[in-house]
Amino acid sequence: MNVPFLDSLTSLADLRAVAVERLPEIAQDLRDRIIKIVAANEGHLGASLGVVDLTVALHYVFDTPNDRLIWDVGHQAYGHKMLTGRLAQFHTNRKLGGISGFPKRSESEFDAFGTGHSSTAISAALGMALAAQQQKKFSRQHIAVIGDASIAAGMAFEALNHAGETNANLLIVLNDNSIGIDPSVGALKHYLTSLDQNNQTVQNLFQNLNIAYFGPIDGHDLPQLVSELRAQKQKSGVRLLHVRTTKGKGLKPAELNQVLYHAPGKFDYLTGKVYEKDESHLPLKFQDVFGTTVLALLEQHKDIIAITPAMPSGSGLKAVIDRFPENVIDVGIAEQHAVTLAAGFACEGVKVLCCIYSTFLQRAYDQLIHDVAIQNLPVVFCIDRAGLVGEDGATHHGIFDLAMLRTVPNVIVAAPKDEIDLQQLLFTAVHTSQPFAIRYPRARGFIPEWRAPLAFERMEIGKAKQVRHGKRIAVFSTGTIFHEVESAFQQLDNVPIAHVHFPFVKPLDRNAIESVAAQFEVIITVEDGVAAGGFGSAVLELLSELNFQGRTQIIGIPDVFIEHGSIPELRKLAGIDALTIAESIKKFSSNNG
Structure with missing residues (x-):
């Protein structure tokens, strides 16, 4: 024809x-x-x-x-x-x-x-x-x-x-x-x-x-x-x-390397050869930072077990499997089983990492509450693909985890801003005797020179860090959205605005929030999760308890399902990109704002 x-x-x-x-x-x-x-x-x-x-x-x-x-x-x-x-x-x-x-x-x-x-x-x-x-x-x-x-x-x-x-x-x-x-x-x-x-x-x-x-x-x-x-x-x-x-x-090539060609990125149509880029000068992906850190932890603690429901490659565990094959368990597409299996290990005193995508953790919410949190078992939830994930769209965005997790008693909830935070949070988590959730994105980090774990140091649980000083207006952020906030400040002509990073969404740093509430008129929270019930809501609950008389705003994912597109496009659509954050801050930058 x-x-x-x-x-x-x-x-x-x-x-x-x-x-x-x-x-x-x-x-x-x-x-x-x-x-x-x-x-x-x-x-x-x-x-x-x-x-x-x-x-x-x-x-x-x-x-x-x-x-x-x-x-x-x-x-x-x-x-x-x-x-x-x-x-x-x-x-x-x-x-x-x-x-x-x-x-x-x-x-x-x-x-x-x-x-x-x-x-x-x-x-x-x-x-x-x-x-x-x-x-x-x-x-x-x-x-x-x-x-x-x-x-x-x-x-x-x-x-x-x-x-x-x-x-x-x-x-x-x-x-x-x-x-x-x-x-x-x-x-x-x-x-x-x-x-x-x-x-x-x-x-x-x-x-x-x-x-x-x-x-x-x-x-x-x-x-x-x-x-x-x-x-x-x-x-x-x-x-x-x-x-x-x-x-x-x-x-x-797709028949011979089925893992790579599940979603290979761009490749040559005629030969099937995947286009390779020299990325040696770029920061590692958070998944690789996670895997490298787990390898270093296993050198110190040979009994750590990592469990994943069918995502060893995506979770950054391949290098761990190569070095410590007996310490990684792939249970297949079985998120509920993965969480309760981890609980069983924890009952016997084994330190266990449950490595799971944010969107798939939703499927095991009951097990997290019933089998882990109620029994206060020290399972470490390593929550990959947190925040907006891009082209996979509404079914895969990891935007509900903060709102889900912060309502559960006994669970520590953390979100690193960069590679060092992730490394130290993991180290802290394996030395903590209660459930500990760490969420991080599918993205590159921010420190090109980070290639292997630095000296491990425990983070003080529940401690925030003020990274920028100012007056009148204070911005609170958690996780890697920190960098969008810092970019937003570059567009504000050096307006003196305070910025406090919260590695811990639960427990919140009450002392830091009390101090800011006593000095500032406006408090803005920024997160890459749903605004309803998330980090900002937790801050506002505490501010209400403190009888804060100033103005507040929560910047986060609105109450709609975000569709597919590139992450920059979706951040702009959701109002959590640097430009939109800057515009939100500008509304409060004058006495009449």
């Missing part, structure tokens, strides 16, 4: 009208588009490449969007988006004002359920299937596509347990590629690997849960996929189709 198929696609009816023999050609076109666009614009690559054939087959066989197609996590939904009317907009993927990098209900009727966190697809699809029964929509199909790493999570098991007791019209497509972001772990991974068509006579795990099992089949054999999906379309009840795929399929 003269015009590439995807460019001539006006609806999925065009796709469904072609012969099965043409589908590999369409899949190749789709794969090429994903590679070319992600190479130039960045994004999640390997997962979407791995399910291209499956994506084509699903939309070819099923009557989407009337049939509900749910993608677990959403990393693999790029091909789905291109096939469902968003090809022309795909260059805006993950950009401010552009389409989301994940399925999003408000974006398209084909995105039946929004997914940014893993292991939700079976629950959501089961809910839809049971609703269809209630509404007597018996012909509607419900398909949940879930990976082998995601299906091992507790929520997915809960959904399987429930689904097996129903007669819902639900097809679970298990996309088995033996990897999430890092390689899959756990007993279920080994079990899935052992399954093959030769043991169909043996009752397997899913069949024991009253779920019909089919497969495994080759997820890159389009004729076989179409044939099997057509057969599944004629069936009813809860069933599972086991599909084996290769993450990164179609780009050889």
